[in-house]
Amino acid sequence: MTTKSILCVGTGSPGLPADWEVVRAATLADARRHLTSTPCAVGLLLVQPEDSCDSLHALLREHGARHGTRWIAVLPPAALAQPAWRQLVHELCDDYHTWPLDHQRLRHALGHALGMAALCGDDDASPRATGAKQAAGVGDDAMLTGTSVAITRLRRQIAKVAKASAPVLIWGESGSGKELAAQAVHAHSPRRKGPFVPINCGAIPAQLIQSELFGHERGAFTGAARDKRGLIETAQGGSIFLDEIGDLPMELQANLLRFLQEKTIYRVGGTRSITVDARVIAASHVNLAQAVQRGAFREDLYYRLNVLALDVPPLRERRDDLMPLAAHFFHTFASERAPRVRGFSSTAAQAIRAHHWPGNVRELINRVRRAMVMAEGRLILPADLGLQAAAAPAPLALDDARIRAERDAIDASLLRAGRNITLAARDLGVSRMTLYRLLAKHGMAAPSRASYTDGQSE
Numbered sequence: 001m002t003t004k005s006i007l008c009v010g011t012g013s014p015g016l017p018a019d020w021e022v023v024r025a026a027t028l029a030d031a032r033r034h035l036t037s038t039p040c041a042v043g044l045l046l047v048q049p050e051d052s053c054d055s056l057h058a059l060l061r062e063h064g065a066r067h068g069t070r071w072i073a074v075l076p077p078a079a080l081a082q083p084a085w086r087q088l089v090h091e092l093c094d095d096y097h098t099w100p101l102d103h104q105r106l107r108h109a110l111g112h113a114l115g116m117a118a119l120c121g122d123d124d125a126s127p128r129a130t131g132a133k134q135a136a137g138v139g140d141d142a143m144l145t146g147t148s149v150a151i152t153r154l155r156r157q158i159a160k161v162a163k164a165s166a167p168v169l170i171w172g173e174s175g176s177g178k179e180l181a182a183q184a185v186h187a188h189s190p191r192r193k194g195p196f197v198p199i200n201c202g203a204i205p206a207q208l209i210q211s212e213l214f215g216h217e218r219g220a221f222t223g224a225a226r227d228k229r230g231l232i233e234t235a236q237g238g239s240i241f242l243d244e245i246g247d248l249p250m251e252l253q254a255n256l257l258r259f260l261q262e263k264t265i266y267r268v269g270g271t272r273s274i275t276v277d278a279r280v281i282a283a284s285h286v287n288l289a290q291a292v293q294r295g296a297f298r299e300d301l302y303y304r305l306n307v308l309a310l311d312v313p314p315l316r317e318r319r320d321d322l323m324p325l326a327a328h329f330f331h332t333f334a335s336e337r338a339p340r341v342r343g344f345s346s347t348a349a350q351a352i353r354a355h356h357w358p359g360n361v362r363e364l365i366n367r368v369r370r371a372m373v374m375a376e377g378r379l380i381l382p383a384d385l386g387l388q389a390a391a392a393p394a395p396l397a398l399d400d401a402r403i404r405a406e407r408d409a410i411d412a413s414l415l416r417a418g419r420n421i422t423l424a425a426r427d428l429g430v431s432r433m434t435l436y437r438l439l440a441k442h443g444m445a446a447p448s449r450a451s452y453t454d455g456q457s458e
């Protein structure tokens with residue numbers, strides 16, 4: 001039998017049955033000590049009125065997203081009226097409950113969180129297994145939203161790549177999430193406490209890029225009034241993200257190659273070699289192998305960079321991510337939305353699924369933000385997104401049509417309900433258990449973030 005292990009931080013009784021292995025940490029110092037030595041899959045935060053939101057926020061940041069612990073908070077109802085607590089729950093918890101506890105509902109939520117932790121790659125969701133996972137650099141599924149096979153595979157690859165120290169080359173269309181993938185590599189790597197320094201090689205004017213990247217010595221050129229560290233030096237102990245590496249001028253490609261081989265740089269006008277310990281993560285939306293063939297990119301640099309390669313698939317190849325991403329951005333930009341706008345209509349959901357998304361996730365963000373401001377009704381329509389209503393679908397067999405209609409109805413009502421299972425179930429006229437069953441049947445991710453709460457609506 002799998003032991004259901006859980007770390008309870010704070011005071012109060014969660015009322016869990018005997019088959020749950022409960023580790024108690026009455027203070028934050030105890031919790032931090034425990035999490036550092038034995039990371040856990042699921043943590044329960046028992047918040048009392050006198051607790052400090054800032055300290056808990058720090059603990060969850062440290063031992064949440066990056067370390068793979070799924071947090072569920074139990075709060076005094078009054079805390080939910082305070083923006084700081086609401087932000088903590090929204091950003092860092094999978095679910096929340098309020099005192100006095102409904103023990104049965106909490107047990108269900110904890111079981112669900114353990115199950116989700118297991119699905120995210122552990123063979124066993126026990127703390128020990130999660131600890132091993134953490135040591136391997138696996139953990140954060142919070143940064144890259146999505147449930148498709150493609151994004152799940154990418155997350156797994158990122159976890160593997162993160163623990164190595166070789167350069168990483170990320171390929172993907174513009175706006176597909178290359179920088180986010182680079183951040184995830186850094187966040188899962190042993191360098192995570194060091195800086196992540198992003199540089200867009202295509203955006204810095206050619207005459208400035210050498211001194212921006214490598215720094216300069218005083219007097220190196222007109223206007224160089226004092227010594228200046230370059231961006232590579234500022235990434236000491238961390239990672240440097242070179243976006244649009246294909247735009248790096250040829251002469252600087254040689255300098256970068258030297259840095260990759262020797263871990264040293266020379267500032268412009270300098271004769272002293274400076275050792276820099278920074279991992280290079282490069283990205284390109286053009287095919288660098290072809291650029292090498294055209295003579296536009298150094299072959300030796302290409303092979304140096306292309307040790308660990310990641311492909312970020314375009315959004316049109318991971319359509320299952322569309323609605324989770326749309327919902328994610330709807331909640332991210334909630335403060336900008338017109339107050340009456342409650343979510344997406346089912347026709348909007350269909351139009352989102354039908355669109356080709358040439359601008360990838362960035363295009364989705366822009367369309368959702370625009371629609372949240374411009375929509376005139378309670379629900380966002382295709383026109384608010386600047387999309388055509390999807391054409392009438394090709395005739396389907398009755399069974400397929402039923403399945404698709406059921407799936408669309410679930411999607412639309414989850415979005416309307418702000419991913420709140422209770423409200424969505426009420427909207428659909430089914431019980432919460434039935435809705436969970438339907439989600440499983442359709443292979444849809446059950447709400448697992450704060451915005452996907454199974455708790456009381458506010």
Ligand SMILES: Nc1ncnc2c1ncn2[C@@H]1O[C@H](COP(=O)(O)OP(=O)(O)OP(=O)(O)O)[C@@H](O)[C@H]1O
Nearest residue numbers: 143144145146173174175176177178179180361362
């Ligand atoms: N899976 C995702 N989950 C959440 N946000 C995402 C995801 N993928 C991309 N984004 C967001 O989409 C936007 C574009 O992503 P990003 O900047 O990483 O793309 P890019 O491929 O580096 O683009 P470019 O090639 O233009 O530099 C960012 O705001 C990013 O946070």
